[in-house]
Amino acid sequence: AQTVTQSQPEMSVQEAETVTLSCTYDTSESNYYLFWYKQPPSRQMILVIRQEAYKQQNATENRFSVNFQKAAKSFSLKISDSQLGDTAMYFCALGNYQLIWGAGTKLIIKP
Amino acid sequence: GAGVSQSPRYKVAKRGQDVALRCDPISGHVSLFWYQQALGQGPEFLTYFQNEAQLDKSGLPSDRFFAERPEGSVSTLKIQRTQQEDSAVYLCASSRDRGPPYEQYFGPGTRLTVT
Numbered sequence: 001a002q003t004v005t006q007s008q009p010e011m012s013v014q015e016a017e018t019v020t021l022s023c024t025y026d027t028s029e030s031n032y033y034l035f036w037y038k039q040p041p042s043r044q045m046i047l048v049i050r051q052e053a054y055k056q057q058n059a060t061e062n063r064f065s066v067n068f069q070k071a072a073k074s075f076s077l078k079i080s081d082s083q084l085g086d087t088a089m090y091f092c093a094l095g096n097y098q099l100i101w102g103a104g105t106k107l108i109i110k111p
Numbered sequence: 112g113a114g115v116s117q118s119p120r121y122k123v124a125k126r127g128q129d130v131a132l133r134c135d136p137i138s139g140h141v142s143l144f145w146y147q148q149a150l151g152q153g154p155e156f157l158t159y160f161q162n163e164a165q166l167d168k169s170g171l172p173s174d175r176f177f178a179e180r181p182e183g184s185v186s187t188l189k190i191q192r193t194q195q196e197d198s199a200v201y202l203c204a205s206s207r208d209r210g211p212p213y214e215q216y217f218g219p220g221t222r223l224t225v226t
Contacts (some may be wrong), residue, residue, distance in 0.1 A: 004153075043153075044114075045202065045217035053211065055226050096211040097142065098167060101153030105160045 004084075004094050004101035013082055021077045021105050023092030032094060034068065034075045039043045039104075040088040049091070051075065064075050081100075082109045112135070115218035117203050119138045123224045124193045132188045136205030142213060143186050145178055146202040151193045154202055160186060161209060182218070 003026045008030045025034070036048040051059045051068050059064050063083075067076045079086055087109045093099040116135045121217040124130050136143050142161050146154035147170075162183035171178070175194075179187040190197055200222050204215035 004174065031211075037217075044219045047214060047216075050212055093153075097144070097157045097159050097192050097213045098170070099144075099146075099154070099215070101155070103151075103184075 002029070002094055002100045004100050004102040005028070006092055006094055006105050008105045010101070010106040012108040012110055015082060015084060016079065017082055017109065018080050019082055021090050021092075021107065022080075023075045023077070023102055025073050025075060025092070025094045025100075027073075027094060029061070032067075033096060035093040036064070036066070036075075036077045036097070037089045037091045038086075039091065039092060040085075049077065079107075084109050084111060115203055115205050115216055115222050117201075117218040119221060120219060121222050121224075123226060126193060126195060126225055128193050129189065129191045130193055130223065132190075132201050132223070133219060134186045134188070134203030134205075136184065136186070136203070137207075138184075139217055140207050140216070141183070142206040142215075143207055144181055144204040144206075144215060145186070145188050146204070147172075148200040148202055150199070157188070157201075161214075191196035193223075195225050198225045201204055 034051045039045045039108045043045045063080045089104045091104045092102040118133045145157040148154040158178045159167040160180045175191045177189045200220040202220045203218045206213045
């Protein structure tokens with residue numbers, strides 16, 4: 001069975017700081033995708049970043065980057081220069097079409 | 112284009128009632144997904160359609176749950192004889208992809224409360 005674990009239920013940082021959210025997973029698949037989604041309060045789920053397991057290079061999207069350690073089955077999200085609008089639940093997800101989701105990390109950016 | 116829309120946004124049902132939740136995907140998106148998200152949890156996969164074909168319904172929790180997408184566009188998730196444990200947010204997502212990585216675009220969800 002595939003599992004996704006997010007061990008940080010809640011985190012808070014000051015605006016403009018860098019924050020890293022952790023995610024570990026388990027799968028027996030050889031090829032898979034990993035995703036970070038953001039769910040702002042009372043708003044819909046938005047894709048933040050995606051990583052193909054067969055790619056060694058870590059994905060980056062503007063202020064968002066991942067540290068993908070395939071052997072350790074770790075997929076952390078780094079948010080640089082955090083902004084108030086980054087306040088949201090962040091979910092790590094694994095899979096192809098059937099996504100397996102972690103329980104989420106509530107991230108609060110303080111002014 | 113508009114994003115994924117879902118209706119109703121909120122639904123209160125008495126235990127034992129039947130409910131129908133609607134999803135309008137992004138125009139042209141061939142893949143459609145339903146998820147159930149309990150309070151404080153991540154979503155859980157329910158079912159997947161490619162066009163009108165339901166390719167995977169392994170996540171449907173019981174035979175009270177039924178989903179359809181008859182014309183390959185709008186989808187309806189129906190729950191018969193609702194139970195309190197069905198209370199959750201039901202999320203719909205669509206994707207233009209027919210294969211991985213299935214970049215999924217989500218709707219705002221329908222919050223179902225069963226009393």
